[in-house]
Amino acid sequence: MRSTPHRALAATASTVAALAVALIPALPATAAAPARTTAPSAAAACTPTQVVGNGGFESGTSPWTQSQAGLITNRAGQSAHGGSYFAWLDGVGSTHTDTLSQSVAIPAGCSTAKLTFWLHVDTTETTSSVQYDKLTAKIGSSTLATYSNLDKNTGYLQKTIDVSSFIGQTVTLAFTGTEDSSLKTNFVLDDVALDTSGGTVPPGDSTRTPSAPSYTVNLSSDASGFGWTGHESATFTNASATALTEVYLRLWDNYHGTCSAMPITVTNVTGGTAGPLSVNCTALRIDLPAPLTQGQSATIGFDLGITVPSGADRFGHDGAFSNIGNALPVLAVRDGAGWHLDPYTNNGESFYSLAADFKVTLDHPTSLLVPATGTSTDTPGTSGRTVTTATAAKVRDFAWGAGPFSKISGTSAGGTPINIYSVSGISSADSQSMLATAKSAVDAHAARFGAYPYGELDAIIDNNYWFGGMEYPGFVLDLVSTTALTHEIGHQWWYGIVGDDEYNSPWLDESFTDYATDLALNKTGTNCWNSVSWASSAEKITNSMAYWDAHSSRYSTVVYNYGKCALHDLRRVLGDTAMTKLLKDYAAAHWYGVSTTAEFKAAAQAATTTDLTSFWTTHRIDG
Secondary structure, eight states: OOSSOGGGGTOOHHHHHHHTOOOOOOOOTTOOOOOOOSOOOSSOOOOOEEOOTTTTSOSOSTTOEESSTTSEEOOTTSOOSSSSOEEEEEOOSSSEEEEEEEEEEOOTTEEEEEEEEEEEEEESOOOSSOOOSEEEEEETTEEEEEEEGGGOOSSOEEEEEEOGGGTTOEEEEEEEEEEOSSSOEEEEEEEEEEEEEEESSOOSOOOOBSEEEEEEEEEEEOSSSSEEEEEEEEEEEOOSSSOEEEEEEEOGGGGGSBTTBOSEEEEEEESSEEEEEETTTTEEEEEEEEEEOTTOEEEEEEEEEEEOOBSSSSEEEETTEEEEOSOSOEEOOEETTEEOOOOOOSSSOOOOOOOEEEEEEEEEETTSBOOBSSEEEEEEOSTTEEEEEEEEEEESOOOEEEBOOEEEEEEOTTSOEEEEEEOTTOOHHHHHHHHHHHHHHHHHHHHHHOOOOSSOEEEEEOTTOSSOEEEETTEEEEOSOHHHHHHHHHTTTBTTTBBOOTTTOTHHHHHHHHHHHHHHTTOOOTTGGGGOOOSOTTOOTTOOHHHHHHTGGGHIIIIIIIHHHHHHHHHHHHOHHHHHHHHHHHHHHTTTSBOOHHHHHHHHHHTOSSOOHHHHHHTTOOO
């Protein structure tokens, strides 16, 4: 998932995949597809959406068709993955067939369609080799996958299937369970979704908008720091010649709950009218009162509630210590591909936002330290409380923590203030080691790519993170790991300063950051490309997270390892001096902007007289 290379922590892909199981909320049947406002094009364009109705089975049986009544149920004996209802097929113990189906229209114009569902299997069969009872997932007459009594498990597991070949068709999605004459197997389904993304026909105006966002946030926490309530406003400008009639807020952390129990709630919207939630309740449309033409600005406001779930995660609390990443709603981006409303991925990042200014005021118990993005000042609040005000300019997101951390501070040789916040159980020696690493890393990256611009740098250290580490502007989460922390700090440049569309082009931050990490740790990547072995002709360094979510065991190998090796190879082609100049100049040219693969390839080609066409082909760098 995250920005630390799994290989740096010596974790196997299968271990990471097993640990990555997390809740994916179902989209309510009433959530409409977001309307497009971009100029019409000759062919259909894609608005990312979710097309399965009542995928969480919480709204009766429609539009599902059951082969017999009662397959959609909340009866005792099984439990839901989310909400109260689920679909229970078979479990009879004699020759039997159950089928659950619905018709779905997969819109044209999209390049990717992904079916996901959560499946629990339990059985009284004792064999470890024979599939006596089976569950088949089909679209039309095509079998997508078959599961059996051999897939028994103690809880739900998420299944992901690429169904992009059915884009533009109206088809029947069906799950059929069959049992033989003896011994029963229960196949329990929940939270079925079919998400589309990836527009193939741009609407013509490629200007990224809404631009120059400015967020003002005032929140107050409960005694634990797990619950926050208050108000947020966002002011923005339409940079595009195409009018804005709506904007979208990304409520990313609703991934960590369900649509009926959302960790992020937005109410009492002003400056526009709230539309339906979509994309598993992580996207909220706000219809503007009048079209916003090029150069005009507007402000929306809303009341905000945040409930931090239990868990040592980028959004979660590890005991008394909270991490609150991606919790503030931020504006989605519209560009030549339309609105970017990609689904949340727990395997990596989905985040794509433009550089913005934040002023965030956090009222909290004085017993809690609150590290945050930007530069913070503390003032006394009401009895027993402190008000932390954090300001940050030209950042893509805002994150903070809350808890009774142990804090040590220092300043790098280059002048960057650094604060290390440790949870209980982290030794003083380890905290000091991470402070030394942070000082060294921030200066090493700054020397190569440009001066660190975010004021202070805060790091929360917790060895319970399953993911290794996670980056936010001026704020990172990490294990006690020199490599991982150097990597996270490298993300301050590759994603933070030089932005990218993390869902559709994850290599632009992960490969570049891993390459930067190698350089900071004096690793040259010698012979690292020699061990490359591609899983298929479709596997490429530049694939999107839609692909990697469907091939999760290959994500870190290809995007982190092969990606950084490709950049080491490019350095050998260009020469050390030319590669150093290329990256420093490229960062300067895209400072607070957005990088694309095509732009980087063009910059690399301009840095050499060698034709790089075969290099990109050999290294599977498309775009």
